[in-house]
Amino acid sequence: MQFSGYRRPNGTVGVRNHVLVLPSVMCANHVVELIGKRVPGVVPIAHPTGCSQIGADFEQTKRTLAGFAANPNVAACLVVGLGCETNESKALARAIAERGQRVEVIGIQEEGGSTATIARGVGLAKDLLRESERCERAPAQVSDLILGTECGGSDAFSGITANPALGRASDRVVAEGGTVILAEIPELVGAEHLLGRRAEPGVRERLYELVERVEARAAAMHVDIRGGNPAPGNIAGGITTLEEKSLGCIYKGGSSVLREVIEYAERPSQKGLVVMDTPGQDIEQMTGMVAGGAQVVVFTTGRGTPTGSPIAPVIKVATNTPTFEKMRENMDVNAGDVLDGNRTIDEVGDEIFAWIVDAANGKQTAAEILEFRDFAINRIGPSF
Amino acid sequence: MALSSDGLALRLAETDNVAVALRRIATGSSIVFGDLAVVASEEIAPGHKIALRTIDAGEAVVKYGETMGRATVRIAAGSHAHVHNIEGIRGRGDLAAAGSR
Missing domain, CATH: 3.40.50 (Rossmann fold)
Structure with missing residues (x-):
């Protein structure tokens, strides 16, 4: 039986076309939330993980975040990190990209504070949202x-x-x-x-x-x-x-x-x-x-x-x-x-x-x- | 799967010794599955179980044709079968602890 979905470059098919804003660590949750408030249309999420984790528990957290960001219902993802976390934001972004997903990454320490990160994040989120709007449903x-x-x-x-x-x-x-x-x-x-x-x-x-x-x-x-x-x-x-x-x-x-x-x-x-x-x-x-x-x-x-x-x-x-x-x-x-x-x-x-x-x-x-x-x-x- | 003659209770498999109340079963109601008849000795809420025959302490409680636990005390036919007279057998870390002491 057929339906109409979003064909992704990696061969998977989405049924939604979301832009996800994802913290690599809980310390970035509020920055993500504020980016979400300024860019209606993106999906910001928060979670209490991403730091001081080891072994199988850390692997599971990384696998979950990368898998979630690369779900075919997501057109693109903006990762927001802090800078010193166990779950390094750039490594997370690489793991997401390796799954064939469009991803951008920014860090609060690198950007020089929350206000600058939010400003840059808002710009990137708007860019990703515009890109996502070019995806159309196909059989x-x-x-x-x-x-x-x-x-x-x-x-x-x-x-x-x-x-x-x-x-x-x-x-x-x-x-x-x-x-x-x-x-x-x-x-x-x-x-x-x-x-x-x-x-x-x-x-x-x-x-x-x-x-x-x-x-x-x-x-x-x-x-x-x-x-x-x-x-x-x-x-x-x-x-x-x-x-x-x-x-x-x-x-x-x-x-x-x-x-x-x-x-x-x-x-x-x-x-x-x-x-x-x-x-x-x-x-x-x-x-x-x-x-x-x-x-x-x-x-x-x-x-x-x-x-x-x-x-x-x-x-x-x-x-x-x-x-x-x-x-x-x-x-x-x-x-x-x-x-x-x-x-x-x-x-x-x-x-x-x-x-x-x-x-x-x-x-x-x-x-x-x-x-x-x-x-x-x-x-x-x-x-x- | 069988519905009791008045449609109040459902027996999920022939070998089950409990049936599920689909609607509230009032005290004194007769629950009849063919040759098997029990009288509810207490009210049974929807979704809750009524014993179809006397289940001895330690005996398996069977629903869906499978063991769902065991009676902790003797459960008389027609009574409410639930946490006050049935315990689980699986996932019993508490018993594993008692056994290791």
């Missing part, structure tokens, strides 16, 4: 899409209505030759054998390793994961254990063969269904999938959440009608129709797939209309 295929799947604020209906319906849409994306990311490893605990049964050789072992790693972390901390997941709202919604949550969660990925298991924020190398190593925490998960190249995210919710990505449309699917009606402005699809006997899971799945194509064509999701721009990088080590 593209669903096979060019990477779909991120997510559930947050889950309830007991997530595994009965919205997640199975999303699974139908995921199967259609895979059948069209596209890629679907299933993530949130803690929410595979207790259901990994169902996914492992349809994994390619070698992939199953890798999947089990990730699940064991999550449980080993809880063991090292001497705590029950249930202290944080399922969350109080999940429990109020009828979810009793982590295994029960997982059994409902895995429906999102559909019924395809599992082709690959990838790191947080890593770009899939395979088409079809892949699993990304992310936590269950909504914003960190979404950021990881988008940094891995997902152009569209479908997010199911039982309790209701307004979450959106700064650069990718996030389609919100309510698991039940009361939540859909109570948070109508934040929702796009009502899978509660299944419980009400008005539609089948397949019919809601068809609506989700149609929404994916519409969103790829430019239709604004509730989270975009309301300008939700959540961003958080998953940390796997302490700051030093």
Whole structure:
């Protein structure tokens, strides 16, 4: 199936045409924010990382920032650094350029203070915005899409209505030759054998390793994961254990063969269904999938959440009608129709797939209309 | 997957020993799946689970045809099955700690 997208020089296809203003380190957050205020139309983001990080944690932060900036939904990126940070702004800009992305970089110390940096940044951001306006939509295929799947604020209906319906849409994306990311490893605990049964050789072992790693972390901390997941709202919604949550969660990925298991924020190398190593925490998960190249995210919710990505449309699917009606402005699809006997899971799945194509064509999701721009990088080590 | 005769509850797999309330189940309601009938001994909120038969302490609680945890106390048929009488088996770092002491 076709849609109209932005063909990028590196061969990827965007569904949005954003100019991103990205701090390499948290010390540049406010300069980025002020550039954003002076240049309506660019997307500024803030994050609390980029300095005094080492090892795998630092690598993950770098991979996330570079991957996010090079997501095909971004036409160009302005990196703003401080000058002394661990995550050197020029190295970040090089990593972004190596991914085939248009990038400029400035530093607060080099420019001689915040006022001069903001002035230069405003000029560069306007230039990049003008350049981006020359990009036009062209025919593209669903096979060019990477779909991120997510559930947050889950309830007991997530595994009965919205997640199975999303699974139908995921199967259609895979059948069209596209890629679907299933993530949130803690929410595979207790259901990994169902996914492992349809994994390619070698992939199953890798999947089990990730699940064991999550449980080993809880063991090292001497705590029950249930202290944080399922969350109080999940429990109020009828979810009793982590295994029960997982059994409902895995429906999102559909019924395809599992082709690959990838790191947080890593770009899939395979088409079809892949699993990304992310936590269950909504914003960190979404950021990881988008940094891995997902152009569209479908997010199911039982309790209701307004979450959106700064650069990718996030389609919100309510698991039940009361939540859909109570948070109508934040929702796009009502899978509660299944419980009400008005539609089948397949019919809601068809609506989700149609929404994916519409969103790829430019239709604004509730989270975009309301300008939700959540961003958080998953940390796997302490700051030093 | 089966809907109870009054449409109030859903049993996701034949082997499940709990069913999910689709709407509020009032105390005293009969929940019937073919030959299996239980009377709700307490109110069950939408999304919450009702025990379809007595589940002994330590026994697996089965939903979606899979083990979703184990009973911490005896759960009588017809009662609310949730965090007060079910614990998870996986992700139990607390038990790993107790075992290592």
